[in-house]
Amino acid sequence: MKVIVDQDRCVGAGQCVLAAPEVFDQRDSDGIVVLLTEDVPAGSEEDVREAARICPALAIELSEP
Amino acid sequence: MTETLPGVPAFPMTRGRCPFDPPPELARIQHDEPVTRVELWDGSTPWVVTRYDDVRALLADPRFSADSDLPGYPHVTEGRAARSGVTKSFITMDGAAHAAQRRLLTPDFMVKKMEALRPKIQGIVDGLIDEMLAGPKPADLVQAFALPLPSLVICELLGVPYADRALFHRISKTLISRTSTAAESLAATKELLDYFGELTERKLTEPGDDVLSKLAAEQLATGRMTRHEIAGMGQVLLVAGHETTANMIALGTVALLENPSQLAEMRAAGERGDAKLLANAVEELLRYLNIAHSGRRRVALEDVEVGGQLIRRGEGVIAANDMANRDDSAFPDADVLDIHRKARHHVAFGYGVHQCLGQPLARVELQVAYGTLYHRIPTLALAKPLGELRFKDDMAVYGVHELPVTW
Numbered sequence: 001m002k003v004i005v006d007q008d009r010c011v012g013a014g015q016c017v018l019a020a021p022e023v024f025d026q027r028d029s030d031g032i033v034v035l036l037t038e039d040v041p042a043g044s045e046e047d048v049r050e051a052a053r054i055c056p057a058l059a060i061e062l063s064e065p
Numbered sequence: 066m067t068e069t070l071p072g073v074p075a076f077p078m079t080r081g082r083c084p085f086d087p088p089p090e091l092a093r094i095q096h097d098e099p100v101t102r103v104e105l106w107d108g109s110t111p112w113v114v115t116r117y118d119d120v121r122a123l124l125a126d127p128r129f130s131a132d133s134d135l136p137g138y139p140h141v142t143e144g145r146a147a148r149s150g151v152t153k154s155f156i157t158m159d160g161a162a163h164a165a166q167r168r169l170l171t172p173d174f175m176v177k178k179m180e181a182l183r184p185k186i187q188g189i190v191d192g193l194i195d196e197m198l199a200g201p202k203p204a205d206l207v208q209a210f211a212l213p214l215p216s217l218v219i220c221e222l223l224g225v226p227y228a229d230r231a232l233f234h235r236i237s238k239t240l241i242s243r244t245s246t247a248a249e250s251l252a253a254t255k256e257l258l259d260y261f262g263e264l265t266e267r268k269l270t271e272p273g274d275d276v277l278s279k280l281a282a283e284q285l286a287t288g289r290m291t292r293h294e295i296a297g298m299g300q301v302l303l304v305a306g307h308e309t310t311a312n313m314i315a316l317g318t319v320a321l322l323e324n325p326s327q328l329a330e331m332r333a334a335g336e337r338g339d340a341k342l343l344a345n346a347v348e349e350l351l352r353y354l355n356i357a358h359s360g361r362r363r364v365a366l367e368d369v370e371v372g373g374q375l376i377r378r379g380e381g382v383i384a385a386n387d388m389a390n391r392d393d394s395a396f397p398d399a400d401v402l403d404i405h406r407k408a409r410h411h412v413a414f415g416y417g418v419h420q421c422l423g424q425p426l427a428r429v430e431l432q433v434a435y436g437t438l439y440h441r442i443p444t445l446a447l448a449k450p451l452g453e454l455r456f457k458d459d460m461a462v463y464g465v466h467e468l469p470v471t472w
Contacts (some may be wrong), residue, residue, distance in 0.1 A: 011164070011418045012171030012427045018344075019409065031171030054410050056420035058125055 002063045003048060005033045009059035016055055020047035033059065049062040072109055076103035076383065077141060077243065077359055084456045085320055085354060086400060087387045089347030095388050100374035103383070108148065111139035111381030112374070113360065117392035117412070118288070120361075120384045124417035129363035129382060131419055133157040138364045142243045142461070148390060152254055152299040155329040156419060163418065166298070169284070170422055173222065173276050179425040181324070182218070186433045189217055198472075203448035206468040211314035212307070215430055219306030222426075223299060224268060224275025226333030232260065236323050237304045241461040243359075252302070261296035261303075276302070306330060309356060310427050310463030312457070314434045317350045319454065320402060321439070322447055327404050335440040343436045346404035347428055350435075352411035355387035355401045356463040361415050372377060386412040444472045 003023060012031035016024035022044055025034050040048045052060040078088035086092075092157040094101050095115035102110045114123055123129055132138065133149040134157070140146035149157075156168035172178070172471040212234070220227040239245050239253035261277075268281035277299060284290035327346075334342040360383035367378045376382060390411050391399040414421035421427070439445060447454075448469035455466040 008208075011420065012175060013414075013420045013422070014174075014176040015420075016387075017176040018425075018428075026171075026175040026177065029172060030168050031175035032168070034406060050409065056125070056414075056416050057418055 001045050001065065002038055003040060003046065003052075004037060004038075004057040004063070005035055006057075006061070007032050007034075009057045010058045011059075013056050016051035016060060019051035019054060020044055023048055024051060057061045073102050073104045076105055076113060076213060078103075080456075080458060084451070084454075085316075085393055085402075087355070087358070087385075091385060091388045092391065095385075095392065099274065100372045100376075105139060106143055109139065109141070109381065111137075111383055112364075112371075112376055113383045113385050114371055115385045115388040115392075116372060117207075117389040117395035120386055120389035120412055121416050123363065123371050123382060124361055124412070124415060124419070126369065126417075127160070128366050128369050130159050130366050131157055131163075131363055133362070135364045137379040137381045139362045139383055141359045141362065141383070142245070142417055143247050144240070144242065144245035145461075147247035148240075148254050151251065152258060152297040152300060153294075154301045167418075167422060170276070170281065170298070170302070173421050174426055176425045179291050179429045182426075183423055183429055184288070186214075186430055186439070187219060188434045189214055190433050190437045191441075194438065198442070203469045203471040206318060206470045207311065207315050207465065208467075210434075211318075211468070212311040214314065214434060215307040215310035218426070218430060219303060222276055223302055223306070224273045224277040225264065225299075225303060229260070233257065237308055238460075240304055241308055243459050243461060257300050257303075258293065258296040261299035262292045265292055265295045265299065303424055305421075306423055306426070308462045309423075310430050312356045312462050313350065313354065313427070313431055314438075315468045316354050316356060316464045317431070317435060318445075318470075319447070319451070319468065320350065320354060321435075322445070323451065324402055327402060330404060331435055332439040332443060335436040335438075338436075340432070340436075342404065342426070343432045345406075345408075346435065347431045348408040348411060349402065349404050349406050350431070351413040352390045352396065352408040354463070355390050355411075355413045357415075358463045359383075359389045359415065359461050360385045360387070361419070364366070386415060427471075442472045446471055 010033045025036050078090045081089040085298040100114050103113045104110050155163050193210050197204050236253045236257045265281050272278035280295045363382045365376045365378050365380050369376050393399045410424045414424045448471040457464045
């Protein structure tokens with residue numbers, strides 16, 4: 001599974017960081033989402049799907065193999 | 066009282082027998098006619114949207130504006146209507162202007178910063194509980210614990226002297242009261258804007274490591290923002306930063322005291338430091354209690370269909386997030402409080418680009434407060450029957466006015 005984030009849409013609510021901290025982080029300068037990895041580590045798929053589902057700005061896209 | 070149109074229910078609605086449940090009339094609407102018209106204090110008849118999927122779709126849709134200056138915007142109280150236009154901040158802006166202002170603040174509330182505050186918040190919680198236990202009982206948990214905790218933290222973050230709390234607690238009360246007149250609301254907002262204006266200017270010469278000092282140096286000094294704009298921002302952050310968490314702590318405690326088996330689990334989770342269960346419980350309490358109980362207000366910028374109902378351009382809409390959080394299709398047995406439930410998709414913080422900026426802070430505060438209070442005071446109990454508590458039906462943020470407890 002791959003993740004794509006849209007930093008222009010992101011509103012820095014931090015939901016993704018709480019749902020899947022191994023994949024998402026926030027940029028120090030403005031709190032906007034940054035990816036720690038584009039490839040979702042095995043075992044984190046459900047957390048990442050949850051992050052995409054709860055992102056209030058619809059800024060997370062997943063491509064499932 | 067205003068007279069209601071035949072068949073159009075008045076909004077906000079009255080709660081029923083259970084102080085934690087949304088108004089029964091709103092539940093009926095969700096079941097029977099999930100998008101329907103309601104009547105506000107001024108006789109206007111915006112739509113109310115009550116189902117989870119519809120509320121999320123609406124709040125994520127840029128064809129609905131949060132601009133409270135637009136005609137048709139549903140002001141749920143006279144006081145709110147009076148303040149519109151006097152003060153403007155990102156919460157009532159759209160698009161790029163909203164994003165630019167919000168992004169000035171997102172780094173100050175991001176998850177890792179709030180996590181770094183956890184030890185400090187724990188210290189405040191411990192100190193407040195020590196003081197309460199050393200004092201007389203019964204005690205008012207609101208004044209002794211629930212209100213001071215978030216007030217101290219938001220003061221520190223913003224750079225507002227905690228010594229001024231009597232002033233801002235008084236003004237906040239007027240601002241969130243559903244019964245404030247236009248004149249009272251205007252006077253209160255003016256007083257708080259003046260206070261923040263002066264404080265921000267003072268930060269130019271006496272800066273600290275806080276949000277207002279940053280805004281003073283980077284925005285005011287450079288002419289990017291006016292004193293009035295920064296004051297508007299400060300007002301929102303201060304009021305939202307303490308009223309909400311304070312009410313969640315107190316009302317959450319009432320709800321848990323009424324659910325002794327779940328309280329026992331919270332106590333045990335706190336004792337063994339079960340961060341995962343505490344975090345899960347916080348999400349469930351946010352969902353179940355949904356203290357921001359006036360809905361999220363928007364106005365349609367074009368004709369849009371929501372839940373099968375056509376909403377015309379210029380019409381007001383109230384997204385009833387409290388009712389959405391009780392939608393069985395999103396939360397099975399939604400009227401049951403269950404701290405083990407997966408509830409992170411709740412809309413207690415709203416949804417869409419305006420979703421609560423301070424939610425990472427609220428979460429840490431609530432996790433520490435709930436995770437400490439009940440195991441530090443295992444015999445905590447109401448000092449008055451539930452039926453005698455004064456619930457905040459008269460305020461835009463729900464909770465209890467006082468919470469007499471003993472131990």
